[in-house]
Amino acid sequence: MADTPQTQQHELAPEEPRSDGQPGDRELVERAQKGxxxxxxxxxxxxxxxxxxxALRMTGSEADAQEVLQEAFLNAYQKLPLFRxxxxxxxxxxxxxxxxxxxxxxxxxxxxxxxSDQPLELSGPRFSAEGYLEPTSSSDWSQRADEKMxxxxxxxxxxxAVQELPADYRTVFLLKDVDGLSNEDIANALDLTVPAxxxxxxxxxxxLREKLGEFFDSPPR
Amino acid sequence: MTSPIQHCKECVDLLGExxxxxxxPERAKALEDHLSFCPPCITFVRTxxxxxxxxxxxxxxxxxxxLMSSLSLFLGKHVPGFPCSKSDTTAVVVETAADTGxxxx
Numbered sequence: 001m002a003d004t005p006q007t008q009q010h011e012l013a014p015e016e017p018r019s020d021g022q023p024g025d026r027e028l029v030e031r032a033q034k035g036x037x038x039x040x041x042x043x044x045x046x047x048x049x050x051x052x053x054x055a056l057r058m059t060g061s062e063a064d065a066q067e068v069l070q071e072a073f074l075n076a077y078q079k080l081p082l083f084r085x086x087x088x089x090x091x092x093x094x095x096x097x098x099x100x101x102x103x104x105x106x107x108x109x110x111x112x113x114x115x116s117d118q119p120l121e122l123s124g125p126r127f128s129a130e131g132y133l134e135p136t137s138s139s140d141w142s143q144r145a146d147e148k149m150x151x152x153x154x155x156x157x158x159x160x161a162v163q164e165l166p167a168d169y170r171t172v173f174l175l176k177d178v179d180g181l182s183n184e185d186i187a188n189a190l191d192l193t194v195p196a197x198x199x200x201x202x203x204x205x206x207x208l209r210e211k212l213g214e215f216f217d218s219p220p221r
Numbered sequence: 222m223t224s225p226i227q228h229c230k231e232c233v234d235l236l237g238e239x240x241x242x243x244x245x246p247e248r249a250k251a252l253e254d255h256l257s258f259c260p261p262c263i264t265f266v267r268t269x270x271x272x273x274x275x276x277x278x279x280x281x282x283x284x285x286x287x288l289m290s291s292l293s294l295f296l297g298k299h300v301p302g303f304p305c306s307k308s309d310t311t312a313v314v315v316e317t318a319a320d321t322g323x324x325x326x
Contacts, residue, residue, distance in 0.1 A: 037302025052284040131228030133261040140264040142271035202237035
């Protein structure tokens, strides 16, 4: 865990005030560490939605996500005396939840030992020997997208394409482009470097773009 | 002075950072210069952006109110002083394997 007890007390920078006037995470953590259950409830309320998305994206199951959330928040509460504020509370929490999700997946034998060593076969754009885009990679379907979306066909195609991504690429893509987590939070939660997150994200987007291109270029059914 | 981008492959490689605004100003300028004379790459940028937008629309996930309620009940049982009545009045209580005896709101 990134934030472990230290023998020396570090001097922390003042917490940035929140735009909504509510107390910051650090203040709530300090109150919760002194036994204020209502302060911990505020932290839960503030972070549960993002944590739910993380758990859902990693496990792929709403029921598993529910149990991951319970386990993660309870675990965080029990470890709260060890949290000294060197990391952001949200990052610390994401890591706890991600570990919980990974353990759950391993128990169900659905997860590899690491997220980074899977063989990868992802589609992407095709280039000529000189490095120019091939015509098959340059069809412009971006303006036709909303019309197709209305029919629900595109939604099905997107779901299928995302499910076909390797698990770690899918998780990074969903957390970043759908759920809006930062690259740093994703890296911390999934124990990846930020460059590795960026690389997976870009390759996932390229693969999905290819799949959507095939969908738009296919004859209407 | 940064080197110009001659080939589409280099443009595509930089696209992720470009659309997130994390590319250095010099490389962003070089990429935009390439786009100014490369219609296939302009199309590529459009469809790359559209991919993100469409996936976000199709796959957005909100935490169900029932799940918030059951989480609150669960933590109310295990965390001293945890108030568990805030969102429980409008949501159905869901019992989970990790919570064998939830309290009613």
